[in-house]
Amino acid sequence: MTLNNQIKSKYGPYAIILSAAFVVYGLIYLFSDGFFLTSFNVYNSFSRQAAAWLSGSLSLPENVPWLELAVFDGNYYVPFPPVPSIIMLPFVLLFGINTPDNAIAVFISLCSLIYAYKLGQIILGNKWYAVFLSLFLVLGTNYLHISLWGAVWYIAQNMAFLFMLMAFYYTSTENPKHSYIALFALCASMGSRTFNIIYLPVVLYLINKRENTTFGNFIVRTLVYSIPAFIMGAFILWLNYARFGSVFEFGYNYLPEFVNDPHGMFYSGRILLNLGRMFFSFNLTEFPMFFGFAFWVASPIVISFFVYFIFYIYKIIAKKSASLSVNEQGHDYKYVVFCILILTIVHIFIFSLYRTLGGHQFGSRYTIDTLPAFYLGLVYMIRMQSPGKFMYLNIIPLLFGLILNFLGTIRYFSYYYG
Numbered sequence: 001m002t003l004n005n006q007i008k009s010k011y012g013p014y015a016i017i018l019s020a021a022f023v024v025y026g027l028i029y030l031f032s033d034g035f036f037l038t039s040f041n042v043y044n045s046f047s048r049q050a051a052a053w054l055s056g057s058l059s060l061p062e063n064v065p066w067l068e069l070a071v072f073d074g075n076y077y078v079p080f081p082p083v084p085s086i087i088m089l090p091f092v093l094l095f096g097i098n099t100p101d102n103a104i105a106v107f108i109s110l111c112s113l114i115y116a117y118k119l120g121q122i123i124l125g126n127k128w129y130a131v132f133l134s135l136f137l138v139l140g141t142n143y144l145h146i147s148l149w150g151a152v153w154y155i156a157q158n159m160a161f162l163f164m165l166m167a168f169y170y171t172s173t174e175n176p177k178h179s180y181i182a183l184f185a186l187c188a189s190m191g192s193r194t195f196n197i198i199y200l201p202v203v204l205y206l207i208n209k210r211e212n213t214t215f216g217n218f219i220v221r222t223l224v225y226s227i228p229a230f231i232m233g234a235f236i237l238w239l240n241y242a243r244f245g246s247v248f249e250f251g252y253n254y255l256p257e258f259v260n261d262p263h264g265m266f267y268s269g270r271i272l273l274n275l276g277r278m279f280f281s282f283n284l285t286e287f288p289m290f291f292g293f294a295f296w297v298a299s300p301i302v303i304s305f306f307v308y309f310i311f312y313i314y315k316i317i318a319k320k321s322a323s324l325s326v327n328e329q330g331h332d333y334k335y336v337v338f339c340i341l342i343l344t345i346v347h348i349f350i351f352s353l354y355r356t357l358g359g360h361q362f363g364s365r366y367t368i369d370t371l372p373a374f375y376l377g378l379v380y381m382i383r384m385q386s387p388g389k390f391m392y393l394n395i396i397p398l399l400f401g402l403i404l405n406f407l408g409t410i411r412y413f414s415y416y417y418g
Helices: 003-031 045-054 083-095 101-124 127-139 152-170 178-190 194-211 215-225 227-244 268-280 301-318 334-351 366-384 388-417
Strands: 070-072 075-077
Touching: 003 101, 003 127, 003 388, 045 083, 045 152, 070 227, 083 152, 101 127, 101 152, 101 366, 127 301, 127 366, 127 388, 152 178, 152 194, 152 366, 178 194, 178 215, 178 227, 194 215, 194 334, 194 366, 215 227, 268 334, 301 334, 301 366, 301 388, 334 366
Parallel strands: none
Antiparallel strands: 070 075
16 A cells, blocks of 8 residues: 555545535534624633633622623622633633634534544444444534534533543543543543533443453552542532532522522422423424424434344344354443443433523533433444444434534524624
């Protein structure tokens, strides 16, 4: 193979996926009235918080009426996990609070696309399958809707999405030292979206597979690998305590909407109604939309996950393939798939306790947090079931998800910027 062909083979897939993203993103900018890469983001809570930190204060200097701020002891605080503000610090030093949030959001989404490809490629060993599946995840799901806007709610989910993919990727390589990065990335994901910590068992299981040692040694090594994550986690807990007097309080309970709600932030009486909305609401054209619609419609990669899962279970029961659960290295990954199924269900159940399911949105914004896990499970099932030509049947849900979220996102941004 010539040097030129080697370069094409190595970097060609990246060129394809990034080009596809540029085309889709460019068309969204083209058709969204007034929304551009350089559009100013007024919902810049994280930049304001970073600016306050740089000035030596944990609270904002004043109330900003259009932002969701926690009010505690007469001070105004950003009530969301703080990792996005940490990332914003260098940008605030350069731009003040007028940071280029939309451009940062796009950069994060492109990184998510790259890591989705890398994760698919390292598990499947087939770069073209990985190209296809990474485009499915990033452009063919509800993630497309949150990937371009730098608003406080969206950019936090965007960052958490990337960090979750990074955590899964760095547990899937052959380098044990990547466990440092994996656990740190998981902590950063949790420090952007708190309940992403629910996927810790998957990360630990994959690290244990790679370590291939005794349980005692695994515990010791994992504690060492966790040192960077512990440092970040300690900062997050200290920040909570310094602001609200509790290491577990981010400030949500001091938001006016929850202070004025007799049931508070979490309430079991919302479960059935919210689960109905997340599973069985099909108001795809409702606008403005405040509770979203069925998450598996907004993100049809979930449908693909369950189709593969049904075939996977059938083949296990029928015992038609001895290689369903064990890959060529002899590692058993069926536990990862079942663990992902259970944890994503628990994650969605937690969302059902919330009051708003994410406020104004298109699709099912909260459930986007589950997509990296669904993606990981899907990739493993595809690997264990020898995808062949049936892989590309997924182009149908991919195109449906792309068109649906493309049109919904354009309408949504035109509402805010038109």
